[in-house]
Amino acid sequence: MGLPGLAGVPTTDVKQTKKDFTSDQEVRWCPGCGDYAVLAAVQGFLPDLGLARENIVFVSGIGCSSRFPYYMNTYGMHSIHGRAPAIATGLASSRPDLSVWVITGDGDALSIGGNHLIHALRRNVNLTILLFNNRIYGLTKGQYSPTSEQGKITKSTPMGSLESPFNPVSLALGAEATFVARTIDSDRQHLTSVLSAAAAHRGTSLVEIYQNCNIFNDGAFEILKNRDSRDEVLIRLEHGEPVRFGADGQHGVRRNPSTGSLEVCAGDDPGVVVHDATADDPTQAFALSRLADPGTLARSPIGIFRQVERPAYGDLMAAQLDEAAAKQGEGDLQALLRGKDTWTVA
C-alpha cells in the first residue's frame, strides 16, 4: 500500500471485514462510553490496511481504555500501568514485521507512564499510540487526572484540584515527536482519517483522542461536539490550508507581530497562517497547540499538528546489526569464547 509505517509488515489478499478484527470477548465498558466509538472505528478501518491480521499487535497499560486489546482479534497484551510504550518498544524494535499499536489513557500515558511516553516519542520507535483522553480517572472511579482542568471537583479533590493540566499535544511536540494529531471519539470520519495517517507514518505516531467518560466526566468535550457551539470553538487543521474556523470561516489565526505568538483574528485577515504539518521547525505546531483554553478547551485545534520524517529507532538498530555483520562477519561463538589471550595446558 506504500505506507512507510507498515513497510515490512506482511499483507493479505484475502478481503477482511470488521468482523475479522472482532474478538469473541464481551465488551465490558460502561454503556455510552466513548471507547465504543473508537473501538468500532479501529475495527472498521483496519481491514482497509490489508495487513496480515496475525502481524498486528495491540499493547496497552492499565485503565478503562487499556482493556481495548481484549476486544481485538489480533495479538495483544494488556500490561501494567504506564508501561505499554516501554513494552511496545522492545517488541517493535525487535520485530520490524509487526504493526504495533499502543492503547493508553491520560492517567496511564501522562501520569504513571509519562517517562516512557516521552522517551518513545524521542526515540521515534515505530508505534502508533492512541491516547484516550477523558480528563479523568475512570477505572479507579473518578479522581482528577493530569489533563483535568484546574479546580476540578472530584473525590480526591473536594475543594478543587490544584494542578495545571498537561496539554498532550504540546507535551508530545516538546518530546520531539514526529507525528502528533488530535481527534474526537464522536467524529468517525475525522478519527478514521487521522488513524490512517498515523498508521502510515514510520516512527512514533501520537494520536490524542478526546473521549467522553459519561460516568465520571460526562460532557467534558461537549462544547467541541455540540452542533450549536462547535464551529465557534473547534479549529480543524488541514495541511497546506489557512487556519480558519467558524461556521463560515469567519475566524482565523495569525501571528502577533510583536509577540510572535498566535492569536485569533478575522477570517479574511491577510495574516492568517497556513498550516504546514511537515515543517521541520515545530514552533508553529506548538503555538497552534497552545491556542486551546486549558480549562474550557475553546479554540481546540484537531487534525495533524506535525508529520515529519526521521529514521525510526528499530530501523537504526537493525542497520547497526547489519553493518556489524557486514564489517566483521557473522558472529562465531567459539572464537568469541576463546578471545585473544589464551594459554594451553597439555
Place this chain on the structure above:
Amino acid sequence: MQLTGDRFTAETASFGNDLSTLPNFPAEIRAPAGTLPGVSSFQLHFANYDILTPGDAPDVLVAMNPAALKANLPDVPKGATIIVDTGDFTPRALKKVGWETNPLEDNSLSAYKVHALDLSGITMEALAPFDLSRKDASRSKNMFALGLLSWMYGRSIDGTVTFLREKFAARETIRDANIAALKAGWNYGETTEEFSVSYQVKPAAMPAGTYRNITGNLALSYGLVAAAHQSRLPLFLGSYPITPASDILHELSKHKRFAVRTFQAEDEVAAIGAALGASFGGALGVTTTSGPGVALKGETVGLAVSLELPLVIVDVQRGGPSTGLPTKTEQADLLQVIYGRNGESPVPVVAASSPSDCFHAAIEAVRIAVTYRTPVFLLSDGYLANGSEPWQVPDVDSLPTIDPNFATEPNHDGDGTGEREFWPYLRDAETLARPWALPGTPGLEHRIGGIEKLDGPGTISYDPNNHDHMVRLRQAKIDGIAGIPDLEVEDPGSEARLLVLGWGSTYGPIGAAVRRARKAGHHVAQAHLRHLNPMPANTGDVLRSYDRVLVPEMNLGQLALLLRGKYLVDIVGYNRVRGLPFKAEELADVIMEEVGAL
C-alpha cells in the same frame, strides 16, 4: 591502578598460574587523590596450585602514596614486602591521612621488608626524552611499578606492550612513554641491587585445555550470547546503567554481529518492559541490574509471572539498602528476588558461585526461562562481577541446546463445533509450561495480560476457585522444574558431623576455609547451592544428615531463614556485611570453632 592490576593479571594468566582477583575501588569516579576514601586497590592472588580466593593477606603491597599505604597496611602480615613510592610522602600528604610522622622514617614499619623508592622521580627521569607534561609523565609511574613487579615475578611484559600499542594507538607520545616506563621498571629491577631476590611461581597443574582469564561480568555476558546461540533465539537486552552491572550492557553492546540487540532504556522499569516486550515477540529477553534496579522492576517481573513468558533478570548484587555501597559486594538480595513482589509470584533463582561459573549459570537460567516460560533471576555480585580467574574455554559443541518449542498451530477443539482454537494457557502435561505463540503466526492470535485468566483458554476470569487453582498451578510449575542436580556434598572420609553450606560468591572463601580446617585435622563437609528456587530435591535430606549446619552469608541470614522455614532444620549462621568477601582464615576459625563445639 585498576588497569595496572588488570595487566599484571593478564600476564600472570598467560604464564599459567591459577589466580583470583579482587578489585576494590571507591564509588566516586575521581575520588580525591591522597585521601583514605579515595584509595583504589587491586588484589591478586596467584599460585602454582588451584586457589579459591584473592587471598586474605598480601605478601607484597605496592603503595603509590601515603593514603594507599595506610588504607592497606592492616591487611599486610608481618614479614611481607612493601614497595612504596616515596614521591608523594610530603608532610602535607602525610597530614592528609592523619600521620604525624613519616612511617618510612620512624621505624614503625620495621616488621616489614620495606622498599622505599622514588618511583615518581625515577619514572620522570626515564621519561625525560619525551615531550610530556609533568602530569602525563607522572601518570606513567603505574607502568613503571608494573614493570618492576613483572621482573620480580618473572612475568613477560610483551602482552602489556602490545596492549599499550593498541590502547594508545592514536596518541604516539603517550604510547611510547608508557612502554618506556614499563621497560624502565623491568630494567630497574634487573640492574639495581635494591631487590636481591626475584620469585618464581610455576604454572599451576590444571586439567588439559585452553584457558583464558575472565571476570564474572564478562563470563555472564558470554553465557547469555551462548544461550541465545544454543536456543536459536535473538538476544534482546534492555538495561539501565547501574554499578556493578553496567559492564554487561557494555559487553553485549559489542556483539551486534551475533544479532544481539541492546537497548539502554530511560529507566529500570522500561529496561525490563522492553525485554519482556521482546520476549513476547520471540526474542530471548534479558535485563541486567543491581539491587535497587530489582526493586523498581518488581511489578514487571510479576507481569512476566502472570504472562508466563521467558525472561532473565540478572541481579549483580551490591551493598544495600538503598544506594548502599555501589562498588562493594554483598548477597542481601536473596529474599528480595524470591519474595519481592505482590501476590503469590514464584520465580526461579540461580546463583553463580565464581567468576567463570557466571557463564554456565547464565545458560542454566536461560534453559529454565525458555523451557518453563517464566522469568528467572540470575544472581551474581560485585565480587564475582569484577573479580577474575582462569577459565577453561568450553567447546561450543559441548554446550546444552535449548528448545524454544514455539507453538505453530491451534491446540484445542474449543466448543467442539468444528474450528480448532488456540488456547494460550493450555499447558504441557509434563512441564506445566504454556505454549509460546509468536505474533506473526496465523491462527494463533491471542490476548494475554496481568489480570487473572481462566485455566486453559486464558480469558479474563475473576472466579474464586479458578484463581486458587491458577495460583497453585504457577507454583507447581516452578516447584516441578526438572534437571536440577542433587546437592552434592564433599565429605572426604564421610566422618564429618558439620556441614558448611553456602550459595553464590562465598564458594571460594568457604572452600579455602574448609581446606584449612581439614589440614588442621578436622572433618568438615561442604556443599554449595546454585539453585535457590527451587532447591535441589535432596536438600532437606542433606541438611538433616549432619549434626550441625553452618551457613556463612554476606547478609544477616537470608538463606538460613529459608532453610529453617522449608526444612525445619536448625542453622548456625555466620554473617558479615562489610562489602568485602569473607577471608579464608576468618571462616576457617569459625568452622573449627563449630567442629570443636560438637
